[in-house]
Amino acid sequence: MFDFTITAKNNRARTGTFSTPHGTLQTPVFAPVGTQAAVKALTPAQVADLGASLVLSNTYHLYLRPGDDLVAELGGLHRFMRWPHPMLTDSGGFQVFSLSQTLKVDEDGVTFKSHIDGSGHRFTPEKSIRIQENLGADIIMAFDECADPNDHAYIKDAMERTHRWAERSLKAKRRADQALFGIVQGGIDLDLRAASAEFIASLDTPGIAIGGLSVGETKDEMHAMLDVVTPLLPENKPRYLMGVGTPEDIIDGIARGIDIFDCVLPTRLARHHAAFSPEGRLNMMNAIFSRDERPIDEDCDCYACKNFTRAYIRHLIVAKELLAGTLLSIHNLRALIQLVEDIRGYIADGTFDKKVPMLLKQWKNNANRGIGNSE
Amino acid sequence: MFDFTITAKNNRARTGTFSTPHGTLQTPVFAPVGTQAAVKALTPAQVADLGASLVLSNTYHLYLRPGDDLVAELGGLHRFMRWPHPMLTDSGGFQVFSLSQTLKVDEDGVTFKSHIDGSGHRFTPEKSIRIQENLGADIIMAFDECADPNDHAYIKDAMERTHRWAERSLKAKRRADQALFGIVQGGIDLDLRAASAEFIASLDTPGIAIGGLSVGETKDEMHAMLDVVTPLLPENKPRYLMGVGTPEDIIDGIARGIDIFDCVLPTRLARHHAAFSPEGRLNMMNAIFSRDERPIDEDCDCYACKNFTRAYIRHLIVAKELLAGTLLSIHNLRALIQLVEDIRGYIADGTFDKKVPMLLKQWKNNANRGIGNSE
Numbered sequence: 002m003f004d005f006t007i008t009a010k011n012n013r014a015r016t017g018t019f020s021t022p023h024g025t026l027q028t029p030v031f032a033p034v035g036t037q038a039a040v041k042a043l044t045p046a047q048v049a050d051l052g053a054s055l056v057l058s059n060t061y062h063l064y065l066r067p068g069d070d071l072v073a074e075l076g077g078l079h080r081f082m083r084w085p086h087p088m089l090t091d092s093g094g095f096q097v098f099s100l101s102q103t104l105k106v107d108e109d110g111v112t113f114k115s116h117i118d119g120s121g122h123r124f125t126p127e128k129s130i131r132i133q134e135n136l137g138a139d140i141i142m143a144f145d146e147c148a149d150p151n152d153h154a155y156i157k158d159a160m161e162r163t164h165r166w167a168e169r170s171l172k173a174k175r176r177a178d179q180a181l182f183g184i185v186q187g188g189i190d191l192d193l194r195a196a197s198a199e200f201i202a203s204l205d206t207p208g209i210a211i212g213g214l215s216v217g218e219t220k221d222e223m224h225a226m227l228d229v230v231t232p233l234l235p236e237n238k239p240r241y242l243m244g245v246g247t248p249e250d251i252i253d254g255i256a257r258g259i260d261i262f263d264c265v266l267p268t269r270l271a272r273h274h275a276a277f278s279p280e281g282r283l284n285m286m287n288a289i290f291s292r293d294e295r296p297i298d299e300d301c302d303c304y305a306c307k308n309f310t311r312a313y314i315r316h317l318i319v320a321k322e323l324l325a326g327t328l329l330s331i332h333n334l335r336a337l338i339q340l341v342e343d344i345r346g347y348i349a350d351g352t353f354d355k356k357v358p359m360l361l362k363q364w365k366n367n368a369n370r371g372i373g374n375s376e
Numbered sequence: 377m378f379d380f381t382i383t384a385k386n387n388r389a390r391t392g393t394f395s396t397p398h399g400t401l402q403t404p405v406f407a408p409v410g411t412q413a414a415v416k417a418l419t420p421a422q423v424a425d426l427g428a429s430l431v432l433s434n435t436y437h438l439y440l441r442p443g444d445d446l447v448a449e450l451g452g453l454h455r456f457m458r459w460p461h462p463m464l465t466d467s468g469g470f471q472v473f474s475l476s477q478t479l480k481v482d483e484d485g486v487t488f489k490s491h492i493d494g495s496g497h498r499f500t501p502e503k504s505i506r507i508q509e510n511l512g513a514d515i516i517m518a519f520d521e522c523a524d525p526n527d528h529a530y531i532k533d534a535m536e537r538t539h540r541w542a543e544r545s546l547k548a549k550r551r552a553d554q555a556l557f558g559i560v561q562g563g564i565d566l567d568l569r570a571a572s573a574e575f576i577a578s579l580d581t582p583g584i585a586i587g588g589l590s591v592g593e594t595k596d597e598m599h600a601m602l603d604v605v606t607p608l609l610p611e612n613k614p615r616y617l618m619g620v621g622t623p624e625d626i627i628d629g630i631a632r633g634i635d636i637f638d639c640v641l642p643t644r645l646a647r648h649h650a651a652f653s654p655e656g657r658l659n660m661m662n663a664i665f666s667r668d669e670r671p672i673d674e675d676c677d678c679y680a681c682k683n684f685t686r687a688y689i690r691h692l693i694v695a696k697e698l699l700a701g702t703l704l705s706i707h708n709l710r711a712l713i714q715l716v717e718d719i720r721g722y723i724a725d726g727t728f729d730k731k732v733p734m735l736l737k738q739w740k741n742n743a744n745r746g747i748g749n750s751e
Contacts, residue, residue, distance in 0.1 A: 037695040067691040320412040
């Protein structure tokens with residue numbers, strides 16, 4: 002279980018397989034986000050039809066609603082949401098620091114108020130692991146502290162606390178059928194990122210996550226962080242860049258040795274009527290599409306593009322039909338999954354490096370980066 | 377084309393086939409409603425998976441948005457919304473009288489304001505047929521006037537105008553690949569209903585609709601109207617009871633010789649968190665379902681019941697996930713389609729009459745009647 006095998010490399014980019022109790026992932030992989038045990042506007046059958054292999058769900062949200070004890074009682078998250086394939090949960094750290102009204106961080110944990118009803122709660126590394134064990138995802142995360150990337154003193158404190166919490170998370174873990182990943186933090190400070198990469202690598206977890214990026218820093222800053230972090234990580238473990246990203250971020254991330262991505266962007270853009278396309282990001286509500294008989298993307302093989310015109314999708318948006326969000330979610334998710342499938346092929350045949358400029362050009366202007374990783 | 381063949385009868389109930397340019401319907405049939413060229417919250421693939429064979433769409437809505445000329449330019453409604461199976465459009469009459477601010481009815485037609493933006497419009501029988509020809513459904517309706525069932529003098533005037541408009545609708549019709557049904561009106565007056573049934577029957581249209589019911593009258597009143605109307609209609613033509621209904625109304629309607637039904641109730645109830653079930657109508661948001669591991673209906677073969685617990689569906693509702701509406705729409709539509717499929721079998725084997733009391737008991741308290749037939 003949790004074997005990671007690299008089958009081909011192209012400079013720093015890798016393709017391979019990562020085995021989990023619910024199936025083997027082909028990496029690099031892009032995971033749709035099912036924040037509240039559902040990928041927004043889609044049935045699990047539709048998500049599977051997209052070629053999705055890994056789905057992420059959020060510990061913070063499921064802890065609050067419906068409650069991780071209830072999910073456990075009903076047989077765990079796979080069974081609850083009817084996703085029999087690999088799943089990943091985050092630690093709740095990111096949402097505690099971004100969504101809730103955080104009352105107090107101390108060495109032991111974080112006291113916060115629910116964003117839903119203001120009720121008081123407390124997360125510790127042990128509590129986060131207990132919740133994630135109740136949920137039962139295949140890949141789980143150490144509890145971490147996400148700091149403002151521009152507050153240097155706080156970043157260092159938060160990083161060191163994240164390291165101590167990672168050790169406590171590992172100690173608290175009981176289930177053998179879950180892979181616990183440590184999380185590299187360190188803001189946008191190269192020295193802190195290097196120190197964090199070395200420390201987290203030393204914990205010998207079956208995979209390593211990189212957190213605290215795509216939270217407002219520039220693309221150049223993110224690339225600089227990846228350039229210092231990934232060379233310090235063990236070659237033989239999958240690397241997960243949390244909450245990323247746009248098509249460009251995925252291409253850039255894979256080129257820097259990342260294996261796993263997740264992002265709410267495809268489904269969030271869908272709810273805002275935006276579609277990825279080779280022409281750039283399209284606002285499908287635009288009147289220019291009123292009589293446009295083409296699909297969103299003529300080269301896309303998704304259900305939306307195989308069946309519907311831009312004119313019909315625009316009509317659904319104008320008429321406020323929920324089907325608009327469903328079709329755009331299907332297209333946007335398939336676009337990223339297809340991109341990653343294509344890249345796996347390019348790495349396997351040794352052409353990825355040469356294709357990066359073409360891919361970046363093709364996907365240029367498709368989306369601004371999403372801030373945060375929660376819907 | 378438009379051959380109606382009765383293959384079995386059981387007292388007044390009939391089962392048979394009605395052929396259209398887009399396929400042959402097995403009758404009795406229940407049609408999901410796709411008001412704005414989409415069955416709410418479902419893809420056409422999901423609608424087809426339910427066993428739906430006929431979908432209704434609304435002339436008034438599509439005329440206003442996206443415009444019937446646009447639909448025609450894009451190849452007609454079947455192609456626009458990707459429903460390659462039989463379709464039916466109403467005449468727009470019901471919505472003009474129920475949704476818009478009607479300015480003036482005269483002998484020639486109706487002047488009204490759009491419920492969307494208050495813009496002024498005019499429908500005549502000729503205009504309604506022209507719009508329906510642009511949309512291109514297999515079954516289309518004569519333009520009719522829907523009167524308040526309690527205003528006797530108005531009902532008589534409206535019925536007589538509806539008869540003159542039916543003659544004009546027939547005269548205006550040009551396409552040979554569309555079956556135009558006349559509509560019986562007459563409120564809840566037995567004499568008017570009889571007169572209307574005789575007049576509409578005399579027009580020799582390939583099918584006959586019964587309008588102006590399920591608009592606020594009692595069940596007994598509706599049954600009395602059907603009891604006077606259907607015996608006056610030709611045996612060899614399909615009868616369509618517009619905007620009906622609940623499971624009970626469908627059972628009662630079939631027992632009185634009705635062949636075609638449509639209603640927004642299943643999808644509208646879904647958006648209000650209600651599910652049809654043999655236990656009666658369930659409010660799926662109820663906390664008693666929090667930990668209920670059963671499907672909505674253990675005997676239902678729909679995607680929602682085959683896969684998800686009541687607990688999960690309740691979670692989706694509480695968490696405001698769109699998937700709740702999708703799953704409940706799938707279940708509620710499948711429940712009525714399954715009911716009608718079962719009844720076809722009962723009529724074929726001669727047991728329907730005997731089973732009516734059992735069926736009515738089983739479906740009792742499942743839903744109040746919907747008012748109107750527009751979402």
